[in-house]
Structures are given as C-alpha cells and as structure tokens.
Amino acid sequence: MVFKVYFQEKVTEVPVRESTNSIYIEADTEGEVRLKLKDRPYNIEYINPLQGAYLEYEKQSVNYKVLEI
Incomplete structure (x- = not known):
C-alpha cells in the first residue's frame, strides 16, 4: 500500500499549512511508515x-514519486 506523509522539515517546527511537505512511501502499515x-x-x-x-488521482501529480526506503 502507498501512504502519503505530510510533514515539517524539522521536529521543532509547528505544523503550518504553507510549510507542510509531503512524500509517498510504500509500506504495509502506518507503523511501518513511521519506522x-x-x-x-x-x-x-x-x-x-x-x-x-x-x-489514481495522486499518481497524476507531477510530485508523485514513491520513495524507496
């Protein structure tokens, strides 16, 4: 399964919509993504x-690229 992860670049940053980034990761569970x-x-x-x-909608995005971790 593919997960879309919304995150801030630094642990100390407060979540603000304008500085939120996203990545795509393939994993079996949300816990595996966190690991x-x-x-x-x-x-x-x-x-x-x-x-x-x-x-399918996300795959059409120019930013869609599943990270291999």
Whole structure:
C-alpha cells in the first residue's frame, strides 16, 4: 500500500499549512511508515493511506514519486 506523509522539515517546527511537505512511501502499515522515517528529523503531521480513485488521482501529480526506503 502507498501512504502519503505530510510533514515539517524539522521536529521543532509547528505544523503550518504553507510549510507542510509531503512524500509517498510504500509500506504495509502506518507503523511501518513511521519506522522507515524514524531516522529523519521530520515532524510528521499526518499519514494518509492511498487507495482506489484517490491513489489514481495522486499518481497524476507531477510530485508523485514513491520513495524507496
């Protein structure tokens, strides 16, 4: 399954919409996503599982690239 992770670049940053970034990660569970990102200094805001039509919509985005971690 592919997950879209919304995050801030630094753990100390307060979540602000204008500075939120996102990445796509393939994993089986949300917990596995968190384990894959634990060595990065991200302040994870939200992890969204992508399925069906929503996944197809995201695939059309120019920023869609699943990270291999």
